Amino acid sequence: MKKFLKVVSITIVVIVIVSIVALLLFGRNNHSDLSGSVSEKIDQYLTNEKFQGTVLIAKEGEVLFTKGYGLAATDLPNSPSTLYQIASLSKTFTAVAVMQLAEKELLNLDDPISQYFPDFPNGETITISHLLSHSSGIPDYLKANFEFDYSKEWNPNDIVNTVSGTELEFAPGKSFSYSNTGYVMLGLIIEKVSGQPYGNYIEEHIFEPSNMFSSMFTVSADIPKAEGHVEGKIGPLMHNSAAYAAGDIISTVEDLELFYSALRNNVLISKETSELMSTTHAKKFPFEYGYGWYTQDIMGKKAVGHPGGYPSGFRHYVTRLNDEELTVIVLSNEMTVNSKRINRHLTSIVLQKPIWIWEEKL
Template identity: 30%
Template sequence: MTTKPARRVVAALAAGASVVALGVPATAADRPITDVAAIAANLDLITGNDRVPGALAEVRDRRGRSVTIMSGTAESGTGRAMVDGDGRFRIASVTKPFTAVAVLRLVARHRIRLDEPVETYLPGVVRGTGEGSAIDGREITVRQLLQHTSGLPDYVRFPGSVDRDRPVEAAELVRIALDHRPEFAPGRGWAYSNTGYVLAGMVVERVTRQDIATAVTDLVIRPARLRDTYWPPAGERGIRGPHARNYTLDETDPAGPLVDVTEFEPSWAGASGAMVSTPSDLNRFWRELSGGGLLPGWALAQMRTTVPAPGLGPGVAYGLGLIRLPRSCGGHLWVHGGDLAGGGVANVSGHDDSGRAATVYITALTGGAAVARMRATLDLALCS
């Protein structure tokens, strides 16, 4: 165990380990911020039972203290220790809160209006074709893009339409969706749609006259003082700096060796899921967001205004890039999760109303059991 100047306690666990020595707290202020042993046990089940090479959880309290628990290895078949809370990984759909904050910062500057039609910012872009002929950007608002109430089909559901190994333009992803039947009329239902966030990114680009990577860096990453978070450009398939390898099952031999899918074309995910960050940076992002460092109070209230999200589970609701998740110990969490089917990583990250934040991620997609345990670990981290 080592303690760094920022009061992070790093507990490194090999798969199967069961004991973490954090010492006995001397004062109330030094009490453990979460149940490290219970979290470690969960992570060990993921790396031991669920065929996931590496798993990590980092919890940060409102005073800025954090604890990082790692299990397994950073690379399958090796003894290389799992990276710590400063190791980078693809955050997948946890990109969506960043895109939503960028939009809301522009709303606060009176450059975007949430209830304005998408047509205002992207004239002629959102026009359905073929089975999607009913789709019309004049009837879909910016708010509906961010809240998944637009009815837009999710381009991810049509994987044969995109070559995931080549750079792709956002407009091409949108066109794939526009050729398919809408889920419902705008505002008449809820259905998760990555297409809405790709369009929200295009709105940001049109308004700022910057590419989405530059805009989100200027509007969110720098103001939140995130040191290790970045938006990879199209064609950059690797991950910069320290990181674990990522894996998925071989579809032709699910019981066989895992397939390394660390190399991934980020433009395929775009404003819905392209970003790279670290657990430490994500927890800092939540602290800045909940503490008012990124949005004025009224804008944060808009972000937390939710509608039922039946596709995500009982009692779950969705705001603008935020999931309101019931907590097993009472109350709720503000979170987002994500996975990249072609990128072999899943994660869930968020905070509670007291200011505590947590991020959990796993380095392989091996089935529902590992993902369920990952989500349960976040709940445990912010309940204990």
């Protein structure tokens, strides 16, 4: 018996040692297969990945790299000026709008939502802050059990009513659960406080001061735009109103970079408010969220980021490393593309720092 236990112990030690060696040898990627300048390496990486979409990388206020790959639609190549439905990247815009109104003292982040939705259950215990940080406990109307119909036109109040009769997932402020419903409610709060339709407010107070002249909420049929794809085929129809303030903005990588530059230069909100947005307000392993941003540690650097995706065939990811003044934008019109993984590798190439396999997912 002792001999058997000894053999088992030695086997376990050997397995551990081999695993550690394998991890050290193969567990990180230093992109040694790429050559040339940083821009050339980026281009080689995206080509090798057979990436479909558009990328823009800006550092210290200057565009370091931008290029489109594959087709946006039939006979329409992806390019830096291609219009995409940016999906949940819109949430940062909604959060900035709320913070602008807070700076003007037109609302308070600690206001209970019962002030704006008097009939919503538990509204007196849920605050605007909870909505911003996905810590309200309000269920996400896009979860499968609600059987939400993406294809039809929606009124945002009807979206909220979809979940109003459902119990909270947890006590407000006690956990984190991503809720598109909360951001639909924020859009309605923006309308009630500002007296403007949500889209008009964003256009006047964010698009215009950021010089985002190629961004919009609806696109006429004669304007070329990216079509969503799923495994190379046109994705299912999704009406833009089905996302409202949780994800209905249409933009380009060029305009998104202007938005993030406006934030960096305190054009839209103060530095203090921007820092508040980038502070963790809710968490549930492995996620941490501020206001309109996931708060992250990327390869040892403090950062914020956000994904965006539509079942119609879009997958996006944005990362901002504030201390490095580095912004990495990945927009894809192919649902099978892992935009977050690609974003992490592009960040690794720009920083010229190897990336561990687990860092692709953080």
